[in-house]
Amino acid sequence: MKYLLLIASDPTLPSPEPGDDDFDAYMAAWTQYTQDLTDAGVNLGGEALQGAETATTVRHEDGATTVVDGPFAELKEHLGGYYLIDVDTLDDAIEWARRLPVGTGAIEVRPIFPTDGF
Amino acid sequence: MPRDPAAWVYVVARNAGIDRLRRDAAAGRRAAAEARVLETAVADAVGDDGHDGAGDRGAGDARIAELTEVGDEQLRLLLLCCHPSLSRDTQVALTLRLAGGLTTQEVAAALLVPEATVQQRIVRAKRKIRTANIPLVVPADLHERAGVLATVLGLIFNEGYVAHSADAGTLTRVDLADQAIRLTATAADALPDEPELAGLLALELFHRSREAARTDPDGALVRLADQNRSLWDRVMIARGFTVLAQAMAQRRLGPWQVQALIAAEHARTPTDWARVLRYHDLLLSMSPGPVARLARAVAVAEVDGPAAALAQVDDIDGLDRYHLRHAVRADLLERLGRTSEAAREWDRAAALAANPAEAAYAARRAREVGPQT
Numbered sequence: 001m002k003y004l005l006l007i008a009s010d011p012t013l014p015s016p017e018p019g020d021d022d023f024d025a026y027m028a029a030w031t032q033y034t035q036d037l038t039d040a041g042v043n044l045g046g047e048a049l050q051g052a053e054t055a056t057t058v059r060h061e062d063g064a065t066t067v068v069d070g071p072f073a074e075l076k077e078h079l080g081g082y083y084l085i086d087v088d089t090l091d092d093a094i095e096w097a098r099r100l101p102v103g104t105g106a107i108e109v110r111p112i113f114p115t116d117g118f
Numbered sequence: 119m120p121r122d123p124a125a126w127v128y129v130v131a132r133n134a135g136i137d138r139l140r141r142d143a144a145a146g147r148r149a150a151a152e153a154r155v156l157e158t159a160v161a162d163a164v165g166d167d168g169h170d171g172a173g174d175r176g177a178g179d180a181r182i183a184e185l186t187e188v189g190d191e192q193l194r195l196l197l198l199c200c201h202p203s204l205s206r207d208t209q210v211a212l213t214l215r216l217a218g219g220l221t222t223q224e225v226a227a228a229l230l231v232p233e234a235t236v237q238q239r240i241v242r243a244k245r246k247i248r249t250a251n252i253p254l255v256v257p258a259d260l261h262e263r264a265g266v267l268a269t270v271l272g273l274i275f276n277e278g279y280v281a282h283s284a285d286a287g288t289l290t291r292v293d294l295a296d297q298a299i300r301l302t303a304t305a306a307d308a309l310p311d312e313p314e315l316a317g318l319l320a321l322e323l324f325h326r327s328r329e330a331a332r333t334d335p336d337g338a339l340v341r342l343a344d345q346n347r348s349l350w351d352r353v354m355i356a357r358g359f360t361v362l363a364q365a366m367a368q369r370r371l372g373p374w375q376v377q378a379l380i381a382a383e384h385a386r387t388p389t390d391w392a393r394v395l396r397y398h399d400l401l402l403s404m405s406p407g408p409v410a411r412l413a414r415a416v417a418v419a420e421v422d423g424p425a426a427a428l429a430q431v432d433d434i435d436g437l438d439r440y441h442l443r444h445a446v447r448a449d450l451l452e453r454l455g456r457t458s459e460a461a462r463e464w465d466r467a468a469a470l471a472a473n474p475a476e477a478a479y480a481a482r483r484a485r486e487v488g489p490q491t
Contacts, residue, residue, distance in 0.1 A: 001251050089253035090203060109203075111250045 002044065002086050002112035003093040008077040009105030011051060029101035037085060037096065046083035077106055084112070190256060192217065193308040196301065197263055198254050200270045204243055209270045210277075211239045217304075218297045228294040229277060264312040267305050268374055271315075274298040275322045295326055306361070316365035317375030323358035324381035327351040339479040342384060355385050376401045391420035408434050412443055424453040441470035445480055452487055461487045 009015070016026040030048075037043035055071040071078065083100075087093050090109065097107040199212040214225045215236075222240065226233035246252065257263060278294030299322045306315040331349035334340055362378050380397045383389055398414035411434050419427035428450040437443040448463035464484035471477040 088251075089255075090250045091253050091255070091257060094203070109250075 001088065001114075002084060003090070004108075004110045004112060005046075005083040005085065005093070005097050005100070006079060006108040006110065007081045007083075007100065007102060007105060008075070008079050008108065009102060010076055011078050011080075013104055015103065026101070033099065033101055034083075036099070037083065042085045042087050042092075042096070044084040044086050046081065048081040049079060052078035080105070190308055192304050194254050194256055196267060196305055197256060198247065198252065200263070200266045201247075201252050202263070202266055203250065203252060204246065206270070206273070208239050208243045209266070210273055211236050212243050213270055213274065213301065214294075214297065215240055217301055220297070228297075260309060260312065264305075264309055264315060267309075268302075268312075268314050268318045271298055271302045271305065272318055272321075272374070275302070275318075275325075279322075279325050292329065295322070295329075298322060299326060311368070313365035313368040313370050314372040314374045316361050317372060317378045320358045320362035320365065320378035321374060321381050323354050323361065324378065324385055327354035327358065327385070333475070337475065338482070339475050341479075347387065350385070358382065358385070371400075371404075373401060373405045376404065389420075391417055395421050408437050409440070409442075412437060412440075412446060416446060419450060419453070424450040428454065439470060441467045441472075441476065441480070444470065445476075448480070448483065448487075452483075457487050 016023040034043065034046065037046075052071045055069075057068050057070060057072045059066050059068065059072075083096075085093060085096055087096065090111070093109045093111075097109050100107055196213065196217045199215075199217050200209045204212065211225055211229065214220045214228060215222065218225075220228065222236050223233055225240075226236040229236065275295055275298035278292065278296075278298055299319070302315065302319045302322055306312075306319045309315055327350050328342075328345060330351070331345035331347070332340060340346075358378070359382060362375065362382060365375055365378075376397055380394055380401070383394050383397065395414070395417040398410070398417050402410050402414060412431065415427045415430045415434075418430055428447065431443065431447055431450065434443070444463045444467035448460045448467055451457075451460035451463060461484050464480050464487065468477045468480035468484060471480055
């Protein structure tokens with residue numbers, strides 16, 4: 001069963017930048033995590049996103065569309081990336097979400113709507 | 119030792135201090151409940167969108183066989199009901215409905231919420247269990263899950279035990295406390311390496327043992343110090359001590375065990391208040407909070423006197439709307455001879471108490487201490 005791990009964190013919190021002492025270790029943790037997903041045979045892909053300040057929202061309403069600056073939801077925590085995984089149960093998905101090296105942040109675990117029957 | 123300690127504890131709990139009629143009615147329901155647990159699990163597995171109740175039995179037989187084989191069906195069901203991905207309210211309703219085997223109507227009556235609310239919570243929960251694929255398993259790392267289990271079962275017991283005097287004439291609330299004891303005994307028995315569950319069970323047994331002494335023949339609350347101790351259920355207290363001793367032997371103390379220690383000390387005559395105070399200090403160090411500080415202040419009054427306790431109560435922020443804060447202040451003020459202040463505080467406690475028996479108690483104390491006009 002597929003789950004989307006939506007990774008959100010507070011952009012005002014410090015996170016390692018290229019050139020910082022701990023940047024390499026930070027990146028290595030993510031690389032390792034991705035490798036672990038792959039080794040477990042559950043990795044269906046994942047990407048990190050550019051900052052929310054680069055987001056554009058296209059809103060559909062009454063047949064018309066408008067284009068506005070910013071993400072669709074103004075939250076303290078911004079969507080920063082995702083993984084799509086294929087595991088047996090919610091407990092497995094939660095376990096992978098626990099292991100994400102986010103430091104401080106939140107991961108929304110959402111089951112993917114099954115399309116097998118269509 | 120009986121073959122099934124959980125069942126034994128429950129039988130003891132059931133038999134004590136409850137009249138024949140109530141016992142017979144509950145026994146019948148219990149037998150039905152056992153059957154319903156499996157049926158409901160089946161309904162869950164099969165799925166019944168928009169309806170709570172028995173579902174299609176088609177895939178049921180295999181499911182029943184599987185559940186019975188493993189023999190830990192009750193534990194798995196409890197863990198499912200108390201899955202951390204469900205809201206607390208949902209966990210409570212689901213535990214009573216699926217693990218307790220109550221009907222939706224009974225759950226609503228027990229929790230004093232509209233039946234439609236319970237119905238909605240359970241339908242949504244079932245949908246989430248199915249759609250998000252929450253598994254019916256005993257996970258490898260149980261510690262955290264056991265903690266949620268204890269919290270939910272503790273809430274159910276509290277709802278039944280503390281709140282039940284709201285309608286002391288009805289059976290439902292005592293049944294709810296007994297239901298909590300039964301489920302806690304099941305969980306503690308299935309998870310012997312989680313001493314907090316046994317701690318909770320002991321706490322529940324100590325509280326429940328005082329049921330017959332808690333109210334006078336008119337249904338009015340009788341405070342602990344004034345209770346007729348001959349009405350306490352000695353068998354249940356003894357069982358509480360045994361369960362607590364087994365939990366403590368594991369040397370992994372937690373807040374439930376410490377609360378049970380406090381309750382145990384109250385079961386002794388005379389109560390060693392210095393020891394109670396030490397337990398409260400320990401509890402505060404584990405789970406700090408204004409309510410825990412208030413409870414500690416009550417022990418301070420017995421050890422260091424009402425003036426010292428009052429100073430500590432006045433130092434606690436954030437409990438202005440909590441009736442017990444005003445009741446504790448009222449009692450302390452009364453003991454200090456500040457009767458008009460005491461009367462005002464009893465009035466305030468009476469106004470804030472949600473539970474009619476507690477409100478009536480506070481109102482009576484207000485009348486007794488009297489407005490000194």
